Structures are given as C-alpha cells and as structure tokens.
Amino acid sequence: MTKLLDTIELESGPNPSAAIIWMHGLGADANDFVPIAKELDLSGCPDIRFVFPNAPTMPVTINNGYVMRSWYDILGTDLARREDEAGLRASQASVEQLVAREISRGIPTERIILAGFSQGCAMTLQTGLRYPQKLGGLLCLSGYLPLRDLVAAERSAANQDTPIFLAHGRGDQMIQIQRAEQSRDLLAAMGYKVEWHEYMMQHSVCQEEIDDIGPWLRRVLAA
Numbered sequence: 001m002t003k004l005l006d007t008i009e010l011e012s013g014p015n016p017s018a019a020i021i022w023m024h025g026l027g028a029d030a031n032d033f034v035p036i037a038k039e040l041d042l043s044g045c046p047d048i049r050f051v052f053p054n055a056p057t058m059p060v061t062i063n064n065g066y067v068m069r070s071w072y073d074i075l076g077t078d079l080a081r082r083e084d085e086a087g088l089r090a091s092q093a094s095v096e097q098l099v100a101r102e103i104s105r106g107i108p109t110e111r112i113i114l115a116g117f118s119q120g121c122a123m124t125l126q127t128g129l130r131y132p133q134k135l136g137g138l139l140c141l142s143g144y145l146p147l148r149d150l151v152a153a154e155r156s157a158a159n160q161d162t163p164i165f166l167a168h169g170r171g172d173q174m175i176q177i178q179r180a181e182q183s184r185d186l187l188a189a190m191g192y193k194v195e196w197h198e199y200m201m202q203h204s205v206c207q208e209e210i211d212d213i214g215p216w217l218r219r220v221l222a223a
Helices: 034-039 085-104 119-128 148-154 177-189 207-222
Strands: 007-011 018-023 048-053 057-060 066-069 112-117 137-141 164-169 194-199
Touching (some): 018 119, 048 085, 085 119, 137 207
Parallel strands (some): 018 048, 018 112
16 A cells, blocks of 8 residues: 555535545646635535645656656657556556545545646546546546557446546647647547637646636536
C-alpha cells in the first residue's frame, strides 16, 4: 500500500455530500487550482469537498531529468508514441486511494468527480474510465487521453454513462488542440457522453471556461 498523497482540502460548506479530486499539471502543485475552485459559481450545488493532491516528485525526461512534481514521466514531444505506462498506472493507483478515502468519509462514488489540468487531465481519464464503480463526472482541462490503444479493453462499464467535460485552448502550444480533438473523437466513438469546449487561450484556464464549469457541475451534481 503506497502512502496517501499529500493534499490541500477546501470545503464549500459545512456538510460536504460531494467531492472533487482535482489534479494539477506538470511542475505545478496542489495549490494551483485552489483559487479557481473559489471562483466557480456553485449556487444550487450541495456542499462540496475539493481535494487537491500533490503529484510525486520525479526526474522528467523531456526537461533534461529535472526533478519536479509529475504524475508520470514525459519521455518526448510525441505524447502518443512514447508513454510512461508504469508511471501512469502508479499514479492511477494513488488517485484511486483518494477516491477510497472519500468513500470512507461517507461520500458515494457517484458523488465523486475527478478533475485535472494537462497531466492531471490525463490522470482523470486514465483513472476515471477504468474505475470499477460509477463516478459522478470527469472534468478534463487542456489534456488528452493517455494509453489510448488500451482504453477499449481496460475501461469499466460502470462509467460508460459518466458525463465528461473536455476543454482545450485553440492556441495551446504545449498540447496541440488536435490531440484533444483526437481524444474527444475516440471517446465519442466508444459511446461516452463528451461535452466539448474550446477557447481562445493557450495552455491555461480562462474566465469563459470557469463560467462553463459551474453550470456543468450543477447539472452533474443535481443528477
């Protein structure tokens, strides 16, 4: 049993009955999306516990082996051709531990949303599509579907109907929008309910996107 990831927690009210586990991108940390969570319009939502985990630190190949927070190694610019499968699966297990902790605190899986930006988006899809119990939703920002050739064989039927919010910047130079579009199309071909958004931004988050996430969360948590 690996050690539980360090987390920052933020609760929108005194009695959380839903949880959002929100994963940061490469080189960032758990603080990265705390301000964004505070900006979301959660009117009409139940009390939510936001859980922001810190990724482990590791040498990242594409950054000359520099040690930083990373969910998995980035081996090169071709994200699809060379992937750190072992790293992805290790971090998947760590995210699943966080889900288990929320269950132990009384939140059912269908009220747990996985969310992430960039690498965190990849982890949201890596974990969420394979998770054996129904989750509330997958909030996927500026990332892509990892290990895409393995998803069809490994996915869990439990999350076939789980809503997916997939968003990307048209000017993203880190992860080209075409990569996200390929992920969107592959997910749609497998029958997933993908709500697609694109914005005039680079590898970042914009106000329009924040304004779109709020209503999506309200719909998902109302269901």
